[in-house]
Amino acid sequence: MKLDRSLQLFEESKKLMPGGVNSPVRAFSSVGMNPPFMKRGQGAYLYDEDANHYIDYVASWGPLILGHCHPQVVEKLKEIVEQGTSFGTPTEIESKLAKLVIESIPSIEMIRMVNSGTEATMTALRLARGYTGRSKIVKFSGNYHGHSDALLIKAGSGALTHGVPSSPGVTEETAKNTITAEFNDIENIEAIFKEVGQDIAGVIIEPVAGNMGVVPMTKEFAQRLRELTKEYGSLLIFDEVMTGFRVAFECAQSLYGIEPDLTCFGKIIGGGLPVGAFGGKKEIMEYLSPLGPVYQAGTLSGNPLAMMAGYTTLSILKGNPEIYLDLERRAVMLEEGLKQQVKEIGIKASFNRVGSMLCMFFTEVEVVDFKTASTSDTEKYAVFFREMLQQGVYLAPSQYEATFISAAHTDEMIQQTIEAAGKALKKVKE
Ligand code: PLP
Numbered sequence: 001m002k003l004d005r006s007l008q009l010f011e012e013s014k015k016l017m018p019g020g021v022n023s024p025v026r027a028f029s030s031v032g033m034n035p036p037f038m039k040r041g042q043g044a045y046l047y048d049e050d051a052n053h054y055i056d057y058v059a060s061w062g063p064l065i066l067g068h069c070h071p072q073v074v075e076k077l078k079e080i081v082e083q084g085t086s087f088g089t090p091t092e093i094e095s096k097l098a099k100l101v102i103e104s105i106p107s108i109e110m111i112r113m114v115n116s117g118t119e120a121t122m123t124a125l126r127l128a129r130g131y132t133g134r135s136k137i138v139k140f141s142g143n144y145h146g147h148s149d150a151l152l153i154k155a156g157s158g159a160l161t162h163g164v165p166s167s168p169g170v171t172e173e174t175a176k177n178t179i180t181a182e183f184n185d186i187e188n189i190e191a192i193f194k195e196v197g198q199d200i201a202g203v204i205i206e207p208v209a210g211n212m213g214v215v216p217m218t219k220e221f222a223q224r225l226r227e228l229t230k231e232y233g234s235l236l237i238f239d240e241v242m243t244g245f246r247v248a249f250e251c252a253q254s255l256y257g258i259e260p261d262l263t264c265f266g267k268i269i270g271g272g273l274p275v276g277a278f279g280g281k282k283e284i285m286e287y288l289s290p291l292g293p294v295y296q297a298g299t300l301s302g303n304p305l306a307m308m309a310g311y312t313t314l315s316i317l318k319g320n321p322e323i324y325l326d327l328e329r330r331a332v333m334l335e336e337g338l339k340q341q342v343k344e345i346g347i348k349a350s351f352n353r354v355g356s357m358l359c360m361f362f363t364e365v366e367v368v369d370f371k372t373a374s375t376s377d378t379e380k381y382a383v384f385f386r387e388m389l390q391q392g393v394y395l396a397p398s399q400y401e402a403t404f405i406s407a408a409h410t411d412e413m414i415q416q417t418i419e420a421a422g423k424a425l426k427k428v429k430e
Contacts, residue, residue, distance in 0.1 A: 001050075001052055001389075001390055002050050002052070003034065003036055003048070003050055003052070004050060005037070005049040005050045006034065006035065006036045006037040006048055006049050006050055007034050009037045009049060010034050010035065010037065021035075025396075025397060025398055025401075026397075028397045030378065030382065030397065030398045030399075031381075031382045031385045031386060031397045031398070032382050032386070033386055033389075035397070036048040036049070036050070036052065036054075036389075037049045040068075041056065041064075041067075041068025041069060042067075042068050042069050043067045043068060043069070043408035044056055044067050044068075044406055044408035044409045044410070044413055045068070046068070046394055052392070053392060054389070054392050054393060054394035055392060055393050055394065055409070055413050055416065055417060056068070056394045056406075057393070057394060057395050057396070057403045057404055057405070057417075058394060058395070058396050058401075058404065059404045059406050060272060061267065061396075061401075062210075062242050062246060062267040062268065062402070062404055063267040063268050063270060063271065063272045064272050064406055065245065065246060065268050065313070065317065065327075065356075065404075065406055065407060066271075066313060066316060066317075066406060066407050066408065067406045067407055067408025067409075068408070070312075070313070070316070070408075072312055072316060073271055073272070073309055073312045073313060073316075076308050076309070076311075076312045077305060077308060077309060077312075079308075080093070080304055080305055080308045081305060083304070084304070085303075085304070085305060086300055086303055086304065087304070088299060088300075090302075091302065091304050091307070093304055093307040093308055093311060094113060094302040094304075094307050096307075096311050097113070097269075097307050097310050097311040097314070098110075098111050098113070100311060100314050100315065100318065101265075101269070101277070101279065101314070102279070104249060104250060104314075104318065105250055105251060105253070105254075105263070105279075106259060107253060107259035107260055107261075107263060107280060107281070108263060108279040108280060109279070109280070109281055109282040109285065110279055110280070110281075110282050110285035110286070111277050111278070111279030111285070112277060112278060112279065112285070112288060112296065112301075113275060113276075113277045113301050113302045113307070114275075114276040114277060114278070114296075114298055114301050115274050115275065115276060115298055115300055115301060115303075115306075116146065116266060116274060116275075116276045117145075117146050117239075117241035117264065117265075117266030117267065117276045118145075118146025118147055118148055118276070119146075119276045119298070120146075120241065120264040120265060120266055120276035120277055120278040121145040121146050121148065121151060121204060121237075121239055121241070121264045121278075122146065122148035122150070122151070123278060123296045124202070124204070124237050124262045124264050124278045125137055125148075125150055125151070125201070125202060125204065125237070126294055126295075126296070127262065127278075127284065127285075127287060127288060127294050127296075128201040128202030128234075128235040128237060128261075128262065129201040129202070130287055130292075130293060130294035131201075131235065131284050131287045131294070132201040132202070132233065132234065132235065133201075134198075134199050134200060134201035134234070135177050135199060135201060136177050136178075136179060136196060136199045136200045136201060137150060137151075137177060137178050137179070137200070137201060137202055137203075137204065138178075138179045138180075138181050138189070138192060138200055138202070138203040138204070138234075139151060139153065139178060139179075139180055139181070139203075139204050139205070140180065140181050140182065140183040140205055140206075140209075140370075141154070141155055141180055141181070141182055141183055141369065141370035141371075142183055142209060142211065142212035142215070142369065142370030142373055143183065143204075143205060143206045143209050143211060143212075143239070144206070144211035145204055145206070145239050145241075145264075146241070147167075149169075149170045149171070149174045150174055150177065150178055151178070151204070152165065152166050152167045152170050153165060153166055153170065153174070153175050153178040153180060154166040154180055155180035155181075155182075156180070162175055162176045162177075162178075162179070163175040163176070163178040163179060163180050179192055179196070179200075181203075182369060182370070182371075183205075183209060183215065183217070183221075183368075183369040183370060184215075184217060184218050184221045184368050184369050185221075185369065186220065186221055186224050189203075189221075189224065189225065189228060190224070190228065193228045193231075193232055193234075197228070197231075197232035197234070198232065200229075200232060200234040201234060201235065202229075202234055202235040202236070202237050202261075202262070203225060203228075203229055203234055203235070203236055203237065204237040204238075204239055204264075205217065205225065205236075205237070205238065205239065206238075206239045206240075206241075206242065206243070207222065207238050207239075207240065207243055207252035207253065207255075207256060208242075208243045208247055208252050208255075208354045208357065210242040210243065210357055210401070210402040211242075211400060211401070212370050212373040212374075212400050213352065213359035213361055213367060213373050213376070213399065213400050213401070213402070214352040214353065214354060214357050214358055214359035214402050215352055215367055215368060215369065215373060216352065216354050217256070218368075219256060222256045222258055223256075223258070226258050226260075229261070235260075235261040235262055235284070236258075236260045236261050236262075237260060237261065237262045237263070237264065238251075238252065238253055238258075238260035238262070238263045238264070239264045240252055240253070240263050240264060240265055241264055241265060241266035241267055241276070242266075242267060242357070242402065243354075243357070244263070244265045244266070244267070244268060244269060245265075245268040245269065245313075245314060245317060246267070246268055246355065246356065246357060246404075247354050247355035247356070247357060248324060248355060249317050249318060249321065249324060251263070252354075255354070260280070261280050261281060261284060262278055262279070262280035262284065263278065263279055263280060264276070264277070264278045265277040265278065265279075268310075268313060268314070268317075269310045269314065270306050270309060270310045271306075271308075271309030271310045271311075271312060271313030271314075272309055272313075273303070273305055273306035273309040273310070274300075274303075274306055275303075275306045275307070275309075275310050323407050324355065324356075326407065327355060327356035327405050327406075327407060328355050328356060330356070330405050330409055330411065330414050331353055331355065331356045331357075331358055331405045332353070333411065333414050333415075334358065334403075334405065334414050334417060334418065335351055335353050335358050337414065337415070337417075337418030337421070338351070338360055338418060338421055339351060340418075341418060341421050341422045341425050342360075342425060344422075345422070345425045345426055345429055346429065347362070347380075347425050347428060347429060348362065348363060348364040349361060349362055349363070349364075350363055350364060350365060350366055350367055352367055356404060356405040356406075357402040357403070357404060358402065358403050358405075359401075359402055359403060360403075361373065361375075361376040361399065362376045362377040362378075362380040362381055362384070362399070362428075363375040363376045363377065373400065376399050376400075378398075378399045380428050381398075381399035383424075383427055383428045384421075384424050384425065384427075384428050385397060387420075387423065387424030387427045387428070388417075388420055388421065388424050391420040391423065391424065392420070393416075393417050393420050393421075
């Protein structure tokens with residue numbers, strides 16, 4: 001496989017942007033190679049600048065559940081772009097998207113559109129603090145909620161100590177108010193609530209974590225989290241930026257039978273354009289400006305193109321519930337095929353899958369939290385990744401990401417991927 005033009009473009013971009021990229025993982029650092037520069041996407045395929053093509057399992061990090069350039073999404077975008085790209089005023093398409101979400105998800109009575117998942121989680125925290133009048137936030141090890149200061153915090157030395165900034169530039173003062181708890185650990189979260197429950201404004205969690213590989217909450221943990229937050233008057237915030245409209249149209253909360261107080265969205269809700277959103281009970285959402293005292297705003301929020309891409313994508317998903325059955329069937333097919341290869345070749349691997357999100361970890365340990373996820377051999381993943389790319393399969397360039405199936409994948413593509421994995425795993429074994 002030739003990547004000459006990509007390499008040339010990368011050399012140029014490195015002079016212009018830190019690391020040559022606008023989001024760190026795109027630099028391919030953890031898989032030890034230079035990134036292909038993509039030129040075009042169609043269906044389940046990505047095409048790079050050197051005319052290589054790949055079966056895409058990244059889907060722009062999740063949004064493209066219908067595949068690249070879905071004809072209806074493209075057509076609607078063409079229609080709306082001719083009417084103007086941004087007005088900074090209310091538009092009907094914003095309300096259409098809002099209504100569709102509110103009608104579909106029982107915990108959402110009102111919603112606000114923003115421009116990214118980061119904005120959604122950042123503002124949900126501000127709203128939780130404003131609404132409860134409290135300052136502390138609980139997040140979980142291995143969960144990622146975007147890059148706002150309050151959420152770029154890792155665990156302190158003990159369960160109940162203050163968090164520690166996970167990036168220079170995040171102050172100790174900010175870290176003081178973020179407590180990092182252990183995912184799926186009921187005793188740990190009970191201890192935290194016992195100690196500081198009255199100060200906790202909100203608990204934010206990825207119901208199916210997708211940023212330490214794929215790791216679902218257990219039902220018991222989810223239930224206990226709901227009980228504790230209710231008991232102490234803290235808000236339960238589900239970060240469904242990745243899982244929203246992905247693991248089910250009604251989102252991960254429907255799989256757990258739990259209504260969070262606030263839900264954050266991103267990715268699929270924007271149909272491939274920059275959108276985030278957060279929503280919840282009316283009483284809480286009315287605390288936002290202009291009705292309430294908690295401030296939030298955005299020049300391009302509710303942008304008509306982005307709203308149209310999101311509305312069209314969600315309408316297709318809602319109107320065709322069989323899409324989710326197909327996505328899951330193909331995800332199971334891929335998972336089972338990979339398991340078979342792993343067994344035949346004699347590699348230690350462990351799998352997690354929820355709907356069309358899956359992850360193969362290079363460890364024999366069952367992955368249930370950050371600690372167990374960290375036992376995965378990332379060197380082996382890097383070899384696997386490079387071998388798959390060589391064979392035209394584009395996986396996430398990091399072990400700790402999800403593999404996404406889209407509606408554009410076919411059984412043949414899955415089969416081809418399983419065969420490629422067999423060859424790649426043999427290289428991993430060498
Ligand atoms: N929350 C989760 C669960 C995510 O996976 C991400 C991004 O991957 C974010 C929040 C941040 O979203 P964005 O990258 O749109 O700011």
